[in-house]
Amino acid sequence: MSASTEPRHEPARRIQYAFTDEQEQFRAALRRFLTDKSPTTEVRRLMATAEGYDPAVWRQLSDELALPGVHIAEKYGGAGFGMVELCIVTEELGRALLCAPYFSTAVLAANAILNAGSETQKKSLLPDLASGKRLAALAITEINGNWDPSAIELTATPEGGGYRLNGTKSYVVDGQVANLLVVAARLPASDERLAIFTLDASWPGVERRLLDSMDPTRKIARIDFRGARADLLGSVDGGARAIARTMDQAAIALANEMMGGAQVMLDSAVAYSKMRVQFGRPIGSFQAIKHKLADMLLDVELGKSAAYYAAQTAATEDREWPAMASLAKAAATETYLRTALDCIQLHGGIGFTWDNDTHLWFKRAKSSEAFLGDANYHRELLMQRWGV
Amino acid sequence: MSNVSEAEVRAEVRAWLQEHWDPQMPLVEWRNLLADSGWGMPQWPKEWYGRDLPVGLVRAVEEEFAALGAVGAARTGVRLLAAATLLEHASDFIKKKFLRRIVTGEDNWCQLFSEPGSGSDLAGATTRADFDGANWIVNGQKVWTTSAHHADYGILLARTDWDAPKHDGLSFFVIAIRQPGVDVQPLKQMNGHASFNQVFFSDAMIPPEHLVGRVNEGWKVAVTTLAHERRGADGMAPPVKRGGREGRIYVEERAELEIANEPYRWYPQRAGRTDLVIERAKETGANTDPVIRQEIAKLMILSKSAEWTARRARAAQRQGRPQGPEGSLGKLAASHVARAAARVHTMITGAEAMLTGKQSPREGIIAEILVSVPAVSIAGGTDEIQRNIIAERVLELPKEPRFDIGPFRNVRRN
Numbered sequence: 103m104s105a106s107t108e109p110r111h112e113p114a115r116r117i118q119y120a121f122t123d124e125q126e127q128f129r130a131a132l133r134r135f136l137t138d139k140s141p142t143t144e145v146r147r148l149m150a151t152a153e154g155y156d157p158a159v160w161r162q163l164s165d166e167l168a169l170p171g172v173h174i175a176e177k178y179g180g181a182g183f184g185m186v187e188l189c190i191v192t193e194e195l196g197r198a199l200l201c202a203p204y205f206s207t208a209v210l211a212a213n214a215i216l217n218a219g220s221e222t223q224k225k226s227l228l229p230d231l232a233s234g235k236r237l238a239a240l241a242i243t244e245i246n247g248n249w250d251p252s253a254i255e256l257t258a259t260p261e262g263g264g265y266r267l268n269g270t271k272s273y274v275v276d277g278q279v280a281n282l283l284v285v286a287a288r289l290p291a292s293d294e295r296l297a298i299f300t301l302d303a304s305w306p307g308v309e310r311r312l313l314d315s316m317d318p319t320r321k322i323a324r325i326d327f328r329g330a331r332a333d334l335l336g337s338v339d340g341g342a343r344a345i346a347r348t349m350d351q352a353a354i355a356l357a358n359e360m361m362g363g364a365q366v367m368l369d370s371a372v373a374y375s376k377m378r379v380q381f382g383r384p385i386g387s388f389q390a391i392k393h394k395l396a397d398m399l400l401d402v403e404l405g406k407s408a409a410y411y412a413a414q415t416a417a418t419e420d421r422e423w424p425a426m427a428s429l430a431k432a433a434a435t436e437t438y439l440r441t442a443l444d445c446i447q448l449h450g451g452i453g454f455t456w457d458n459d460t461h462l463w464f465k466r467a468k469s470s471e472a473f474l475g476d477a478n479y480h481r482e483l484l485m486q487r488w489g490v
Numbered sequence: 491m492s493n494v495s496e497a498e499v500r501a502e503v504r505a506w507l508q509e510h511w512d513p514q515m516p517l518v519e520w521r522n523l524l525a526d527s528g529w530g531m532p533q534w535p536k537e538w539y540g541r542d543l544p545v546g547l548v549r550a551v552e553e554e555f556a557a558l559g560a561v562g563a564a565r566t567g568v569r570l571l572a573a574a575t576l577l578e579h580a581s582d583f584i585k586k587k588f589l590r591r592i593v594t595g596e597d598n599w600c601q602l603f604s605e606p607g608s609g610s611d612l613a614g615a616t617t618r619a620d621f622d623g624a625n626w627i628v629n630g631q632k633v634w635t636t637s638a639h640h641a642d643y644g645i646l647l648a649r650t651d652w653d654a655p656k657h658d659g660l661s662f663f664v665i666a667i668r669q670p671g672v673d674v675q676p677l678k679q680m681n682g683h684a685s686f687n688q689v690f691f692s693d694a695m696i697p698p699e700h701l702v703g704r705v706n707e708g709w710k711v712a713v714t715t716l717a718h719e720r721r722g723a724d725g726m727a728p729p730v731k732r733g734g735r736e737g738r739i740y741v742e743e744r745a746e747l748e749i750a751n752e753p754y755r756w757y758p759q760r761a762g763r764t765d766l767v768i769e770r771a772k773e774t775g776a777n778t779d780p781v782i783r784q785e786i787a788k789l790m791i792l793s794k795s796a797e798w799t800a801r802r803a804r805a806a807q808r809q810g811r812p813q814g815p816e817g818s819l820g821k822l823a824a825s826h827v828a829r830a831a832a833r834v835h836t837m838i839t840g841a842e843a844m845l846t847g848k849q850s851p852r853e854g855i856i857a858e859i860l861v862s863v864p865a866v867s868i869a870g871g872t873d874e875i876q877r878n879i880i881a882e883r884v885l886e887l888p889k890e891p892r893f894d895i896g897p898f899r900n901v902r903r904n
């Protein structure tokens with residue numbers, strides 16, 4: 103199906119613990135598409151390129167499935183669904199390990215624009231993102247690697263009607279291919295408030311460098327801004343809140359993406375355990391293996407429950423949703439990594455080879471561990487958000 | 491009645507309660523009304539004191555009862571476990587004789603499965619039942635039998651054929667506890683309570699009508715009980731609090747619960763009391779310790795995720811979807827939560843975790859958590875057995891080699 107031809111849904115007002123039939127159909131269609139377009143042979147081909155994605159597949163997932171705008175309102179050119187559908191998409195992408203600038207464009211940049219932009223800016227910026235015409239990246243974190251917005255140092259100095267950006271952003275997902283950059287910056291010393299700015303990546307004063315990322319399926323860049331001209335997104339007053347909202351939404355989308363990957367690791371471990379024979383019997387008949395797999399299943403189901411619940415709270419604007427973002431990210435971080443490690447272990451020597459696919463997901467688990475803040479960081483945030 | 495909406499059910503039960511609920515009524519008389527109307531156990535079949543209501547709508551009924559403070563069917567102990575088993579396998583004679591009195595709370599029940607020689611391996615039971623031409627005569631011993639000291643009846647698994655393979659020589663009975671051939675001895679637990687017992691049978695009698703299912707087909711019946719038991723770990727409704735309500739029925743209900751709940755007073759503690767963790771951290775100042783904050787967060791993430799997993803299972807069931815893996819994980823998840831909670835409570839409590847009794851934190855509740863949690867991963871099927879079940883039934887991994895085949899007489903045992 104195409105998301106844009108489905109009937110519109112009123113945002114659910116209550117937390118749902120089961121996906122609707124429409125959501126399940128959407129997931130199934132998406133999974134078919136991804137099985138076809140993102141086999142690991144393709145993942146391996148694309149991860150070795152500098153751009154890191156296939157423009158033809160990107161066009162298809164934009165034109166046929168309307169994925170980049172799945173959560174963007176129709177008046178801004180999107181499909182009009184919400185956070186739950188966005189998270190279904192990221193879960194499936196995480197499962198297929200699709201190499202594409204989706205998380206950067208749809209999850210990070212588009213949400214930042216939705217959260218911070220004025221009505222006019224949303225109308226001018228979002229349709230091109232929703233249609234997949236333009237790629238965008240969100241630059242928040244700097245060389246210090248601190249995901250807390252309080253650590254932002256890059257400055258935005260007012261000049262004429264606009265601003266000039268000075269400083270360096272790092273760990274910018276898909277920063278090297280983005281056409282549009284969305285940048286969190288701090289006003290000069292007399293003010294120090296945070297705000298979000300947009301600029302075209304091709305404008306003068308922007309210098310981008312692709313970093314060697316351990317997870318080659320997720321490209322990251324360092325970007326120097328030397329007096330680059332940029333436009334303020336929305337108002338300065340709303341900046342800090344918009345950044346926080348965007349980061350929390352991203353944490354939830356990432357948690358779902360991670361659980362998609364964790365499920366693959368579990369399924370792969372189970373399948374291999376049924377097939378591999380040692381001592382005259384399948385290794386899956388050894389209790390040490392069975393019990394480990396049962397624990398992995400429990401772990402994955404618990405992590406999925408947290409990720410799904412967090413998406414529901416965000417979709418319904420539940421009071422608890424920022425706390426749930428941290429909860430889900432912390433849970434997914436531990437689970438994905440543990441499941442990937444166990445999957446390697448259950449494969450024995452072959453699990454440590456380059457040719458075996460397990461390490462592709464393991465590396466995604468690793469990069470996701472630090473991305474947007476690690477488990478310790480989010481557990482502490484959870485405690486603060488719960489008022490402990 | 492399977493296509494009714496929640497709103498219709500609520501309206502119907504509300505109207506019924508408006509007409510019939512009377513807090514001055516004697517408890518048993520009221521519960522007989524519940525049995526007649528089916529509102530006490532609405533998910534049961536219509537012909538057996540229920541209303542054939544889909545399980546997903548039961549909560550709505552309970553909420554309507556709670557809103558009025560209306561007393562529900564008796565739910566303590568293993569009565570509902572016994573009832574679920576009898577509903578599925580027993581003769582009409584047994585259903586007629588026992589189900590109503592289960593709803594009214596007039597009879598208490600216990601589960602006579604585990605033996606000194608066979609706990610995880612329940613099918614290895616060696617308590618024997620021999621037919622003497624008129625009755626079944628029972629000899630042997632059961633152990634860890636919760637609430638046997640309050641019980642009127644028990645569901646019993648006993649061996650009736652020693653030459654058949656292990657699982658094919660068992661029969662399932664309802665046995666009267668209060669008879670000369672049954673001797674119930676309390677067994678003191680590591681937490682000081684004695685909620686379980688040893689039960690000795692010497693020529694105890696069971697009339698032939700009290701056989702559940704067919705002779706030597708008792709294992710199938712026991713499997714139903716065990717399945718309900720595992721599911722119960724994530725399906726328990728929170729107890730209704732009715733403090734301060736007045737009326738004869740409440741006085742009688744309190745008196746009933748005083749006895750029936752006596753063996754279960756420590757059960758909330760064995761689950762780990764995650765509800766106390768944040769309060770305790772604040773009251774002790776442990777909430778300022780960054781390491782303890784991390785541990786609290788880990789625990790709460792686990793406990794919340796377990797709760798949502800159970801809700802996912804229930805929601806899928808309500809939508810009529812096939813049960814996913816999430817439905818089989820509740821018991822194992824509960825063990826993890828309880829253990830993690832005991833660890834965190836200890837960290838928060840510090841040196842005072844060495845104390846016990848009324849003088850210790852929260853009047854002994856914290857100490858009771860610490861010494862009760864080890865039961866969770868044993869009672870109702872150990873963690874290891876849960877993992878075996880999950881691995882074989884959910885993940886469909888190959889079975890382990892077996893050593894207990896052939897006539898039971900020749901199988902190695904304790």
Ligand SMILES: Cc1cc2nc3c(=O)[nH]c(=O)nc-3n(C[C@H](O)[C@H](O)[C@H](O)COP(=O)(O)OP(=O)(O)OC[C@H]3O[C@@H](n4cnc5c(N)ncnc54)[C@H](O)[C@@H]3O)c2cc1C
Pocket residue numbers: 600601602603604605606607608609610611633634635636637686865868869870871872873874875878
């Ligand atoms: C508080 C409490 C209340 C109880 N109430 C009741 C009751 O009301 N009625 C009743 O009938 N029983 C009751 N029980 C008994 C309970 O069901 C048994 O204790 C439990 O099933 C374990 O059996 P066991 O004690 O014989 O241990 P065993 O079966 O001897 O197990 C010993 C150890 O070996 C492990 N083990 C055994 N088999 C395997 C295997 N195949 N693979 C891997 N590991 C294995 C176990 O996990 C355990 O760690 C209660 C127990 C407790 C603690």
